[in-house]
Amino acid sequence: MGQITLENVAKSFGEVEVIPPLDLTIEDGEFVVFVGPSGCGKSTLLRLIAGLEDVSGGKIVIDGSDATQASPAKRGLAMVFQSYALYPHMSVRKNIAFPMKMAGIDEAEQKRRIDSAAKALNLTDYLDRRPGQLSGGQRQRVAIGRAIVREPAAFLFDEPLSNLDAALRVGMRLEISELHNRLKTTMIYVTHDQVEAMTMADKIVVLQAGRIEQVGSPLELYRNPRNVFVAGFIGSPKMNLFTGAAAVEYGAETIGVRPEHVSVSADSGKWKGRIGVSEHLGSDSFFYVEDTGLADAVTVRADGEVAFRHGDEIWLTPAEDKIHRFDKNGDRM
Amino acid sequence: MATQRAHKAARLMISPSVILLLAWMIIPLGTTIYFSFLRYNILTPPASWTGFENYYYFLTDPAFIPALVNTLVLVLGVLAITTIGGILLALLLNMEFWGQGIVRILVISPFFVMPTVSALVWKNMFMNPVNGLFAHLFRAFGLQPVDFLSTLPLLSITIMVAWAWLPFATLILLTALQSLDSEQMEAAEMDGAGWLSRFIYLTLPHLTRSITVVVLIQTIFLLAVFAEIYVTTAGGPGYASTNIPFLIYNLSLKQFDAGMGAAGGVIAVIIANIVAFFLMRAVGKNLEL
Amino acid sequence: MARQTTTGQRALVTAVAWGIGILISFPIIWTVLTSFKTEATAIASPPVWFSFDWTLQNYIDVNTRSDYARYFMNSVVISIGSTLLGLAVAIPAAWSMAFQPTKNTKNVLMWMLSTKMMPAVGVLVPVYMGLRSMGLLDSRTALVIIMMLMNLPIIVWMLFTYFREIPGEILEAARMDGANLRNEIIYVLTPMTVPGIASTLLLNVILAWNEAFWTLNLTTTNAAPLTAFIASFSSPQGLFYAKLSAASTMAIAPILILGWFSQKQLVRGLTFGAVK
Ligand SMILES: Nc1ncnc2c1ncn2[C@@H]1O[C@H](COP(=O)(O)OP(=O)(O)OP(=O)(O)O)[C@@H](O)[C@H]1O
Ligand SMILES: [Mg+2]
Numbered sequence: 074m075g076q077i078t079l080e081n082v083a084k085s086f087g088e089v090e091v092i093p094p095l096d097l098t099i100e101d102g103e104f105v106v107f108v109g110p111s112g113c114g115k116s117t118l119l120r121l122i123a124g125l126e127d128v129s130g131g132k133i134v135i136d137g138s139d140a141t142q143a144s145p146a147k148r149g150l151a152m153v154f155q156s157y158a159l160y161p162h163m164s165v166r167k168n169i170a171f172p173m174k175m176a177g178i179d180e181a182e183q184k185r186r187i188d189s190a191a192k193a194l195n196l197t198d199y200l201d202r203r204p205g206q207l208s209g210g211q212r213q214r215v216a217i218g219r220a221i222v223r224e225p226a227a228f229l230f231d232e233p234l235s236n237l238d239a240a241l242r243v244g245m246r247l248e249i250s251e252l253h254n255r256l257k258t259t260m261i262y263v264t265h266d267q268v269e270a271m272t273m274a275d276k277i278v279v280l281q282a283g284r285i286e287q288v289g290s291p292l293e294l295y296r297n298p299r300n301v302f303v304a305g306f307i308g309s310p311k312m313n314l315f316t317g318a319a320a321v322e323y324g325a326e327t328i329g330v331r332p333e334h335v336s337v338s339a340d341s342g343k344w345k346g347r348i349g350v351s352e353h354l355g356s357d358s359f360f361y362v363e364d365t366g367l368a369d370a371v372t373v374r375a376d377g378e379v380a381f382r383h384g385d386e387i388w389l390t391p392a393e394d395k396i397h398r399f400d401k402n403g404d405r406m
Numbered sequence: 407m408a409t410q411r412a413h414k415a416a417r418l419m420i421s422p423s424v425i426l427l428l429a430w431m432i433i434p435l436g437t438t439i440y441f442s443f444l445r446y447n448i449l450t451p452p453a454s455w456t457g458f459e460n461y462y463y464f465l466t467d468p469a470f471i472p473a474l475v476n477t478l479v480l481v482l483g484v485l486a487i488t489t490i491g492g493i494l495l496a497l498l499l500n501m502e503f504w505g506q507g508i509v510r511i512l513v514i515s516p517f518f519v520m521p522t523v524s525a526l527v528w529k530n531m532f533m534n535p536v537n538g539l540f541a542h543l544f545r546a547f548g549l550q551p552v553d554f555l556s557t558l559p560l561l562s563i564t565i566m567v568a569w570a571w572l573p574f575a576t577l578i579l580l581t582a583l584q585s586l587d588s589e590q591m592e593a594a595e596m597d598g599a600g601w602l603s604r605f606i607y608l609t610l611p612h613l614t615r616s617i618t619v620v621v622l623i624q625t626i627f628l629l630a631v632f633a634e635i636y637v638t639t640a641g642g643p644g645y646a647s648t649n650i651p652f653l654i655y656n657l658s659l660k661q662f663d664a665g666m667g668a669a670g671g672v673i674a675v676i677i678a679n680i681v682a683f684f685l686m687r688a689v690g691k692n693l694e695l
Numbered sequence: 696m697a698r699q700t701t702t703g704q705r706a707l708v709t710a711v712a713w714g715i716g717i718l719i720s721f722p723i724i725w726t727v728l729t730s731f732k733t734e735a736t737a738i739a740s741p742p743v744w745f746s747f748d749w750t751l752q753n754y755i756d757v758n759t760r761s762d763y764a765r766y767f768m769n770s771v772v773i774s775i776g777s778t779l780l781g782l783a784v785a786i787p788a789a790w791s792m793a794f795q796p797t798k799n800t801k802n803v804l805m806w807m808l809s810t811k812m813m814p815a816v817g818v819l820v821p822v823y824m825g826l827r828s829m830g831l832l833d834s835r836t837a838l839v840i841i842m843m844l845m846n847l848p849i850i851v852w853m854l855f856t857y858f859r860e861i862p863g864e865i866l867e868a869a870r871m872d873g874a875n876l877r878n879e880i881i882y883v884l885t886p887m888t889v890p891g892i893a894s895t896l897l898l899n900v901i902l903a904w905n906e907a908f909w910t911l912n913l914t915t916t917n918a919a920p921l922t923a924f925i926a927s928f929s930s931p932q933g934l935f936y937a938k939l940s941a942a943s944t945m946a947i948a949p950i951l952i953l954g955w956f957s958q959k960q961l962v963r964g965l966t967f968g969a970v971k
Pocket of ligand 1: 114
């Protein structure tokens with residue numbers, strides 16, 4: 074079990090309100106990702122759930138019982154920290170055993186769980202090493218192992234992959250997803266990498282300045298961003314946002330169109346511009362089109378074979394049914 | 407709530423240290439200030455109020471000006487020797503050579519010698535005009551041995567104290583030197599900077615903070631030099647090697663004039679606080695929480 | 696810098712460095728050598744370097760004649776006692792300041808440092824009189840307490856700088872793993888802080904061992920430690936070089952050895968963490 078409900082949960086540090094009262098329900102077995110710009114309160118929200126910070130108001134309910142005042146240890150949650158937070162003076166085996174030792178689980182059961190976690194995480198050969206003798210990816214796996222053996226109601230991850238290099242990050246991302254498929258335990262995962270958010274989540278929670286901007290599945294957010302902020306935040310490269318005449322034409326304050334929903338042509342189209350920077354990745358080409366009168370640069374994604382270069386004149390045409398319209402408050406129309 | 411309880415516990419854990427230090431600061435210091443306004447001879451107790459008389463007598467005591475000058479000469483002399491010597495030694499020890507570990511131990515050892523031992527060893531075995539090593543050395547060159555402690559008492563004490571503090575300066579500057587980014591040095595070399603300009607424009611600025619710390623911390627200790635004088639010259643001949651601490655000791659525990667000793671103590675505290683002010687600023691800057 | 700130096704350069708640097716190293720530590724080397732000479736050889740002109748009849752007689756004499764053991768024990772009790780007492784008071788303080796910093800933490804630390812700046816001589820009179828009226832002059836108790844107060848700021852600071860290096864996330868991890876405060880201290884905090892505490896202990900034993908203002912002024916015989924013992928060689932006994940050397944060697948040897956082990960911590964401790 075691992076259903077977590079936040080009711081009116083708020084947090085202030087002294088005078089500063091970091092998280093205004095918010096409600097959120099996380100269903101059992103869900104993989105929920107918190108995304109948002111740096112400093113928006115993702116870690117704080119996670120730590121409130123973990124019990125590492127006290128709420129300034131509201132209620133945290135875990136599996137139907139009020140856990141607002143419960144100590145971290147009593148909440149039955151496991152956390153994987155960004156810095157891994159392994160105990161440097163203990164071997165890998167002891168690190169993984171620590172939460173079980175604290176819970177008073179008997180030795181035989183401890184051994185069984187360590188062995189099975191080590192096998193699942195490819196750590197069998199490293200059990201007697203110290204954390205200092207492991208690579209970043211291995212340390213990450215130990216931290217996950219330490220979380221798994223507790224058989225928690227939910228896993229909390231705070232940017233667990235941000236200290237790894239790009240290739241390892243992709244590998245670990247898959248491992249964590251697999252782990253979730255296998256264990257079916259609730260996971261709450263904080264990141265500001267939106268690729269991680271899109272690929273791993275069942276449900277994404279977009280935060281800004283401590284407020285929840287939108288909650289939904291990755292494709293929901295991609296297709297129907299509720300406001301300009303979510304529109305700009307989800308999707309890579311970012312959605313193009315235009316104001317002024319181009320928006321008025323559609324009867325909106327702001328319109329947005331994703332780079333992949335603009336087609337290019339050498340001789341005809343809706344908007345005319347000149348290519349500033351062009352990036353040819355092989356599979357795709359990205360063009361940053363200037364002098365369109367819409368915005369400083371319009372990002373366009375085209376097929377890898379399209380051969381425009383710097384300085385070329387280019388015509389752009391948005392896919393009319395993929396245009397997002399937003400009103401004066403930035404909300405979707 | 408959990409973290410609020412933790413804060414209360416935190417305050418509880420800090421208070422013994424704070425209370426002890428507060429008591430250690432306020433009670434004796436308050437008493438010193440109180441005594442400094444009394445005519446108070448330790449041997450013939452009843453004390454009487456005299457106002458600022460003790461300060462007047464202390465500041466006009468024939469020993470005061472010499473003691474103040476001696477204190478300054480001692481502090482500045484030792485500082486000059488130890489910082490310049492320390493920089494040179496640190497540069498040397500930072501080079502590659504065989505037996506670095508042992509040489510390091512040799513260089514820092516004097517710091518661990520208790521002041522009374524170092525003072526007596528220097529006084530008797532080195533500076534003694536008859537049997538001291540310096541006397542042997544002078545005679546070997548056909549020179550007249552010098553009676554260091556009678557003719558050059560302040561210089562002799564400066565040497566003893568500098569010997570004890572040179573390792574401290576060296577060790578700290580060496581530590582700082584080792585944290586100098588070697589890529590920065592290489593970049594400067596690529597830019598065509600010679601040995602001297604690299605020292606002036608990179609090494610010295612890098613060492614500035616450590617030098618400041620060395621100077622300030624040593625100053626605190628050097629203002630309080632006592633044992634070296636106590637076991638060698640006893641402040642003499644005349645007042646030639648009396649510094650402020652020794653003068654106060656003399657007034658209070660030798661001449662039993664607690665009032666005047668206390669007035670001197672207040673003045674010593676004021677002098678130390680002026681230095682402390684700068685030290686705190688230097689240390690405080692590095693304390694990010 | 697990281698460049699390969701030629702063997703020739705290296706040999707030259709080696710010679711210079713060793714020369715200077717020996718010169719600087721020469722008074723210590725000379726004292727140790729002299730302690731094994733007879734009084735006559737000790738003042739021989741020209742000085743004798745190594746080719747003399749080595750004798751332990753001076754050590755025996757110093758021990759039998761002057762009750763060296765008592766001074767030594769006083770030094771041990773005062774330096775170790777004051778340090779342990781200081782640690783007991785300082786560990787909780789440093790711990791909470793490092794792991795539960797508040798707005799005031801920095802100010803408290805700076806203030807503690809400032810008490811270290813107070814010159815001892817400024818409070819000599821009241822401390823002396825106070826102890827005299829309590830009958831605590833020349834007592835180990837008084838010296839243990841005063842030495843503890845002298846070094847408390849350094850102890851707090853050193854511990855603080857060590858504790859602060861322990862990432863807070865590790866303690867949070869322990870809390871998440873179900874450790875209560877007691878288990879957190881036993882299984883996580885203590886093993887990680889022991890090295891820092893040991894260095895702090897070492898440095899403060901050294902400082903207390905060598906302290907020579909309060910020990911000289913507040914003791915006469917009963918509680919006198921080695922600093923005072925050596926001071927009694929001031930004159931004319933000091934002219935017996937071999938015995939002075941033997942006594943000096945015994946007084947500095949233990950601390951010299953401890954000191955060699957604590958080089959690195961020394962820098963941190965004495966600069967209040969400003970240089971690491
Ligand atoms: N202990 C604290 N005291 C005061 N303010 C805090 C504290 N912890 C966090 N904050 C503030 O709360 C806000 C949210 O911080 P939080 O760490 O939750 O951001 P985040 O979304 O995790 O950012 P990042 O992506 O950079 O990790 C920030 O403005 C931060 O400065
Ligand atoms: Mg964060």
